[in-house]
Amino acid sequence: MPLVDGFSFDLTFIWAFLIAFAVLVYVILDGFDLGLGMLFAAERKRGDRDVMMNSVAPVWDGNETWLVLGGGGLFAAFPLAYALILPAIYAPIIAMLLALIFRGVAFEFRWRTERRRWIWDIAFIGGSGVAALSQGIALGALLQGIEIDKAARAYAGGWWDWLTPFSLTVGVAVMVGYMLLGATWLVMKTTGDLQDRMRRRAWVLGIATVAFIGLVSLWTPFLQDGYYSRWFGGWRIGLAVLVGLAVLALAAMMFRALHVHRHDYWPFILALGMFGLCFVGLGVSMFPYIVPTEVTIYEAAAPRRAQIFMLVGAGILIPIILAYTAYAYWVFRGKVDPEAGYH
């Protein structure tokens, strides 16, 4: 019995993997900088806020580009899925885009005004929070299933279908998880009081994140029969338990790194590991569907010729992108110097 029915290693699978990879990179990169934006709310001191923002100022733009790749890649490789999903989550997507505008310009605008800086600080906090919430809601809405008219190749649900207790829960879960990433990122990038506060916040946020992961993981299998049999059918229940234990183990290691060893960068890496595991779990839930449980990746895939044409470029360019992205992070590595100012 294969791990997942209908698995085969072909172009469509490669593209599904690449899109998932782009989304994962987006989630871990922009996750910490959106989380940092939400944590802004709790740090009232001007100097602390400057340091926080400086820690992501050189890289946020690259982080958000992965979101464009996720959206653009979905459009290119799975046009039908793109056409079905986006109208279904219209409101959260529009809210996310507008929120990203506010937080994106805040990076530049807040240095350009003294009197009205508070406006852009609020824009940064609110934009980060709404963007994270919208992303979580969008994920929840997709997981709970969207109503489509398969013959018409169109979304057939209503404008508020996305709004359910489950999608809101996932929304809040993503906000909390992003804040954990943000807090551990700041443990890595800052020193002194700010770092100490972030250690304490990471502790609380870590517990909340584990709780939300548990809640959403237990809730998901009961949304649709497909999920249930995938996780709890036959030997797979063993796998589910294993993934759950792995998340707990990573969480325990993160708490030790945070407070026993008072390590600077391990908490961040371990928090990323937790996100990675959740992402794999998500993949197991969904595969081979791209619109659960209506449309598979094979039904939504772009024609073979387009897949090949894009794969040539992606195969060459993605490694190069990863290389210079890593280089940019390397250039701006280490603690943020509070004296340097931003910019």
Place this chain on the structure above:
Amino acid sequence: MLGSFDAVLLARIQFAFTVSFHFLFPAFTIGLASYLAVLNGLWLWTKDRKYLDLFRYWVKIFALAFAMGVVSGIVMSYQFGTNWSVFSDRAGPVIGAPMAYEVLSAFFLEAGFLGIMLFGRDKVGPTLHMIACAAVAFGTFFSAFWILSVNSWMQTPVGFSIDPETGQFLPEDFWQIVFNPSFPYRLVHTVTAAYLTTAFIVGGVAAFHLLRRRRRGEEASAATKTMFSMAMWMATIVAPVQIFLGDMHGLNTLEHQPVKVMAMEGHYESHPDGAPLYLFGLPNDETQTLDYAVGIPKLSSLILKHDLDAPLDGLDTVPDEDQPPVGIVFWAFRIMVALGFAMLGIGLWSLWARWKGRLHEARWLHRAALVMAPSGLIAVLAGWVTTEVGRQPYTVYGMLRTADSAAPLAAPAVGASLVAFVVIYFAVFGAGTYYILRLMNRPPVFDEPRLKDVSDGPIRTAGITPAPEHATRRPEDMQPGE
């Protein structure tokens, strides 16, 4: 079905609004990225301080404009799906790939090196910093390349077949798709327009400071003069080139989209023995006539066919339901052409002033350059409206109608999001434009503060680095006469 028509119209307005706003920023930053790379190169090569000062002056403005371009661009990559899902499903197999190439080859390049360009000079050294500047400039060009390829394919679709089951466009030959017939013309015409846009903004800012210095009886800085001189060279050389390129693009449009040219020219009627060039007129789609027309006989045939008596078909040969809205196309085209010739005028005027050795003293030239500062932005929008509205009533020209492209949207949902976009764009980008203007209001100075030295905002910097030319007054503090 009135309901769906309303939703489609609202979706069109929303797309036009978001893309027009977005386009203003890249139109400026494509040229500015190259200008910055040139300035940085000149600084490294000549070690003349004024180039570094100019780099530092414009890089602050670039950072603001680029951020606004990025966030308004993310919106575009999702508009296709939210509002135009049928179009996305049908055309995605063809245009999705070039758009993915845009993300991979352009957006990442820009974003990856922008941080180093803005903040990394001291961290990576001059050579790598120069490479970062060049990478950002190339990134903006690659972006233009791919997105214009996609747009051109929508204007002149080739290299595809239609899936009889799903109605999807299937790619047959990506070389043909990417290099479709209108693409080379549109690419050079648009990128050149972006360069001119930047040149006129830079020239306008320089002219503003030359005029202000002169009013105060002071000598302008070398950096300001260099800025003006470089901008005017661009106007002198590039404006005529652009008019030539525009003409070629027009001939290409005549070949592939003759109906668009009929609308541009206001030719409702066919002219079997030489068509006039209408300078003015009020297009009336109801009566299919150009009211109060003022035209030069046979000139249109001469321009388009290089023959005074060449016959030109009019919109009377096209069914009503296949016609674009003539009024918008007719006027947008005239605005673009008029601005192009005005730019040419400035270029020639500056050449004459340069010849006379009065480039930095010619007050009326400076005034004209100041007035013309936003001309490039207006011209690119007008040109864009000409080509996009001229493509109507299709999204994929001749193949897929706009009315059949929209998502199954309800008017209230599109209407609500449209209102949100309008309010937020004007508020956010209005504020950004104000910050840009405030930076421009300050002239470039010797030992221009770096981006990181102005973290306290321009006001406090004045106290730290007092310099004779360091005018940091904000526009609201200015006297009305200034």
